[in-house]
Amino acid sequence: MLQAMRNKMHGWPSIIVLGLAVLAMSLFGMESYFTSQNDTFVAKVGKREISQNAFQNRMNQLRQQFSTQQGDKFDPAMFEKPETKLRVLDAMIDEQLLLQANADWGMRVSDQSLRDAIADIPAFQVSGKFDPTSYRSYLANSGKTSAMFEDEIRSSLATQLLPQAIDDSAIISDQRVDDYLSLATQRRDLRYFVLAKPDPADKQVTDAQIEAWYKAHQADYMNPEQVSVEYVEVDGAKLKPKAAPSDEELKARYEEEKQRFVQPEQRLVSHILINVPTNATPEQQKAALATADKLAAEATPANFAALAEKDSQDLGSRRQGGDLGWLEKGVTNAAFDSAMFALQKGQISKPVLSSDGYHIIWLRDVRSGESKPFAEVRDQLLQEATSAERDRQYNELAGKMADQTYSNPGSLEPASAALDLPIQTTPLFSRNGGEGLAANPKVVAAAFSDDVLVQGNNSSLIDLGNNHSVVIHVSKHVPAAAKPLEEVRASVQQSILQERIAVAARKQADDVLARLQKGEDMAAVAKSIDAKVVTVPEAVRGQSFQVPPPVLKEAFLLPHPAAPEKPRFAEVDMGDGGFAMVAVDKVQPGDLTKMSAEDRGLLHRQMAQAYAGEATRELLQVLRAKTKIKINNNLL
Structure with a gap:
């Protein structure tokens, strides 16, 4: 075939065609080359790049932080959402903008500030003072040099230089504090009464009405989608380590790592x-x-x-x-x-x-400097050796389990047979989780993922923490289905009646409000519907706990009365299907003499911080507008 092509490729037309083909392929290759150059960072802020590694490290730090704070309630799927990733990246972009501004304006973190910041970290303190041994131990455990850690802390402090400078320079006048206090402690004389819920206009509910409601609101009467999963697990706590190391082995380890036990x-x-x-x-x-x-x-x-x-x-x-x-x-x-x-x-x-x-x-x-003797650190060495052996066993077995379940994606049986791991099964559970293993959000997220639920594959290795991991496979899937009408008939009937009551309550409230706005006496109107007027003089926003919150909120949304004899009225949705009427009779500014100097000073600082925070946000907007920012969404 190649010979036939060569025989036909003669003359200038053939040369032109070949040249065009080569040119097209060259341009295509060049385009690919330049495109690949842009994929080395997640974002570029001016000349500063945010690497994919730095972004992933930040995501991992936040993931670990939230996991520690929320425990079993932590949902790892939150960190897979594009909006979460963009929020994290936006924060990192802001940091880069602040660092660039520091460089442009000659701001830096002094060595003394760095030293003070490290000394103030509680993990490095003993009896309230900096402890070099704790600091050195942290560096050894984290695999960082002092220079690496200092660079991290310096960068963190550097991003605070401008916000702190803005905060220090924020000026809030006493008049502005007075204006806020006057509004925040404003007093309103109000009256209100609560309307009793009326009966529905029609208490009869026909079968046809029940069936129509059921069809229109079928999403409210569904059995949730459920799955049951099989799983194999490796739990480091259940692994039996080999025989404990001998004293000779421990002494050899002591000699190899003697520097660890030397106090400088x-x-x-x-x-x-x-x-x-x-x-x-x-x-x-x-x-x-x-x-x-x-x-x-x-x-x-x-x-x-x-x-x-x-x-x-x-x-x-x-x-x-x-x-x-x-x-x-x-x-x-x-x-x-x-x-x-x-x-x-x-x-x-x-x-x-x-x-x-x-x-x-x-x-x-x-x-x-002195060295601790072997006898003093023997127990520590034994514990470390035992823990290291258990970790090694766990990592080896978990790695083999991951390989086996990946190589045989349609079943857990090959992994179970090869590694002597029993296959266990959970009861059915929904997307809201279940009991035991199914209470773990990571397991629930994996069970309902497209790869596991729809494609029928084994999950990837799910790390449950503390040297405990599982791989799951869906064994049973029950799709969401509507509950039979007969099972929910009573609930449907009650919903129909509640809707009729709500309609009647709204009409009653509208009618009562119309009477009040026409000038009828509030006490007389309340008496006519068997309600009782409650009078509250000098109610204060957020402080008058004897007033129902919806009533108090609405009272402070009403305009000032036009005159003492012309109160303002409003109907209030109480949130439970009922309504109330509220009247505002008088509005007075707050009494600033009741505010202590300490509370006033605290408010002044809080307002200054709030204004400084807003000023910092405005500065970041300006910096963003004047800085070229490029984001590679494909690498998020």
Whole structure:
């Protein structure tokens, strides 16, 4: 065939055709190449990219956070919804916009602020003070270096710089607070009465009416769709680990990991900080150095705490006389570290320049590094080895189960036979879940997914947490079906009567309101329908608990009375099929003299925060408008 084509491809027409074909294929390839270049990020904010890995990490963090907070009520399907993913991505875009604004406007997180933020994390504190051992243990368990963790915290703090600056600069006048308080504590004199529910115009319900209602509202009388699933599971808690490791094995592990049990040298330090402004002029830096030199010359171990309380500009340690607690290498910045470890016990340093300013450092004590003996950590090593073996067994068995059920998607039996795992079955359950395994939202979501329910495949491995996972397969499916009319006849009849009562109640309320608006006396109208008027002087929004909430809400929606003798009236839907009538007779501004200075100050701060929050949102809108933002929806 190829020879025949070659024989026919002669002459310039053939060359032109071939050239056009090659050109078309080349352009197609180039287009594919450029398209692929755009798929390396989820979003691009100006020149900053949000990688797919960063987006997935954020989604995983939020998923874990919600799972911890909500427990069994957590629905993992929420994080698969496009609107949820877009909300998360929008928040990450806002962070990038704020970071870009920081760079443009020269705002940064100081090393001192970073150190204070890490020291304030409760997980790193013992008896209210920063504990380097807890910090180091966290880094080891999370597989992070101190530099990696500091970068995370610095980025988090950086996104708060602008919002915090806006919050600090928000100005709310006393008049604006007064206006709000006057409205919030406004007093209204009101009267109301509740109408008794009337009888329906017709209490007779025919079979034809019942049948017509049943057909028109059939969705209200359905048995829900249900499934029963088979499943195989691997539960790490039920796995039997091999024989416990011997002391020789534990000692070998101890020698291999001895560094874990070495307490590094620590130093008990106090300091005095003299700030140097960002982008300080030479004169400002000289002035700061002169102040620091003076304090360093005056400082002695006896007066250091007093000098720190008086002159240090580190607000975090100032009240403790400059006390920073026990520090180890790598916790502070490089300049501070170098000076601290160059001192002898009891010495006070000359001013040390860092990105925050000049530090005068007093080394109060030294705690030498020491290694814990094997006997002290043997139980810890044994527990870790046992746990690691159980984890290994679980991961191996769960991996094999996933492979077997994926390779044989139509049945769990091959996996059951190969791995000696029993096939278990749940009772029927609906999309609202059931009992036991069916109470887990992940299992319910998988059971009713298209792949499992419609296509008839095994589910993927469902992680239930704590080294516990299952794979399910639908064994029985009961579609949603309407309940027989005879089963729900009484309920249908009651619904028809309730609708007639609601219609009658609305007509009664309309008639009563018309009488009041025509000028009939409210007490006389109420008496004519066997109702009782309740008078409430000076009712306050959200505080007059003796008034039914729907009545109070409607009373504060009514306009002010035109005159004392001309109250405003309204009918109120009580939400239970009944109605009430309300009249507003008088409106007075709130009594601001009853507001304490403390409450007023709290409200002032809350209003400032609310205005600052709105200002931050407006700033983000401006930043979005002037920044090119591209989103790759295919990677969400």
